[in-house]
Amino acid sequence: MDEQTRMMQTLAGAAMAGHSIQGGMTLPPPHSHDGGDGDGRKQDIGDILHQIMTITDQSLDEAQAKKHALNCHRMKPALFSVLCEIKEKTGLSIRGAQEEDPPDPQLMRLDNMLLAEGVSGPEKGGGAAAAAAAAAASGGSSDNSIEHSDYRAKLSQIRQIYHTELEKYEQACNEFTTHVMNLLREQSRTRPISPKEIERMVGIIHRKFSSIQMQLKQSTCEAVMILRSRFLDARRKRRNFSKQATEILNEYFYSHLSNPYPSEEAKEELAKKCSITVSQVSNWFGNKRIRYKKNIGKFQEEANLYAAKTAVNAAHAVAAAVQNNQTSSPTTPNSGSSGSFNLPNSGDMYMNMQSLNGDSYQGAQVGANVQSQVDTLRHVISQTGGYSDALGGNSLYSPHHLNANGGWHETATPSSVTSPTEGPGSVNSDTSN
DNA sequence: TGCAATGATTAAGT
């Protein structure tokens, strides 16, 4: 109110100084100060200002009547232009004080995150339908894919809500802006409003709405974070593999005991057969190798079980392989190695077979077969060799695959080397052929 | 409820 009064006084002064105001008043002056011509004008303006100031104190009808009277007052145009001048000056100072603020770093961070999460920005093949389709395409049996599609469906839900809300806010913002602009335009007939002022007002409205939008973005980010953490927790949750899957993995492990490092292809094959992911296969083998090495004695029983399980098949397959190779090569690679646990690795075998056989694919298969089957047979032989002591006796078999440091790597070839020796479908051929 | 088994994660090494 103080400011307003001050402005009015300024206005009165400015009107006095810059414009020639003449004529009498249609309204009775509240205070009758006597004086000269100047005093009369001053009184006029004072009266008008007083009426303006007290207009809100009166009833609506009274105020309307007074407003009309003031509007028709002969001094109105003059006062109006002075008011415009003052407003222009104060408007400039306000604009100078709050210039366009730089882009909010927090808002940018939120935007970036929403973009990265696929909530904002172009839809990247997501959506509940796409997620469901992806789950169906992958067989839908894997928990992982179910969880994944679930995650994507939830994310899509968040995305949808986010966009709906954003749209609503934008619409509300536009509506409100239009409304305010109309109001200002209407008011500009009775009070001075410059286009710049309207612009400024629009800016204020937009800023207000963008702050609301930021809250929306923040909430969306939080929702995504919660979803993410829940999803990751769910993934972290351990689920035992099916009995069948464990069996398949164990069969592979014990039939490749000299080099239990499945190649990428073998891992993929195992993953497919066990309905788990390749990384789960890797995890399993990593754990298995470590745990086997740490406590060989404990795994003897298991090793025997799987060895016996595949022994018959292996014997048959080896016999077949030997017979097959005898036709093309007089010196069978595995004949030389059968007496020792320090076998040449399957890569070498493959090279021999390939060069002798001429048929690379068959050679590769036979090479892999012989390697794994000899592993199994060796185990069976060692088990039936009269070693009754569980640890001492059996350790004659297994630890031979390990070097002095307890590692497989000294004698065994890493998967990256052996993998080319195993042709397509080598996993199947290892144990079941 | 305690404990072993086991899948997953992480740091460090190659």
Added chain:
DNA sequence: ACTTAATCATTGCA
């Protein structure tokens, strides 16, 4: 990129 070794966290059994 892959492995080892240690560790975490959950599951399942007695």
